[in-house]
Amino acid sequence: EPEVTQTPSHQVTQMGQEVILRCVPISNHLYFYWYRQILGQKVEFLVSFYNNEISEKSEIFDDQFSVERPDGSNFTLKIRSTKLEDSAMYFCAGSLEGYEQYFGPGTRLTVT
């Protein structure tokens, strides 16, 4: 069964550094999402992406964040200048028709 993959599984970075989190969605999916979960809190929506553009974003997704689907297979989340409060588990998800979403295993980002 096809799966969503994410790399790296754990990323440690210093405050102020840029990070890029990578996701490879299921190949025939058309809708893509990033969520995050700060330790002990809810899974929160960051951004959705369809037809090569952002379709919706949350208040969390400020100018420090960007997403890209550079080559038709990868879907990346970039944080330009990380802050301590960006430490969280970041989940990528994809969907064929925008209804059921299939999640990757997550990337744990630790900002020191």
Place this chain on the structure above:
Amino acid sequence: AQSVSQHNHHVILSEAASLELGCNYSYGGTVNLFWYVQYPGQHLQLLLKYFSGDPLVKGIKGFEAEFIKSKFSFNLRKPSVQWSDTAEYFCAVKKDGGSQGNLIFGKGTKLSVKP
């Protein structure tokens, strides 16, 4: 703002006990409802979903959930749990019922099943 509440933070059951996990949401319009499960060390997996029709939906591994519109609830049930059901369970809502739209998650309920 829309929200999803899961009232139980941690539930501990013995094998063969019945399970009911509560989920309530606050949104008056059309919704799609989901339960996801996260086994230790694994990713979120879809357990079951409700879009329309029969409010009693059956999912994988013997789970079911009932949508009660008047109570804004979508409780998850299983008549007899197994040790392998030990996991964290997340209720999620997608508003509007359309193809776009993000999921709004509850905080999750950790289920521990004692053998």
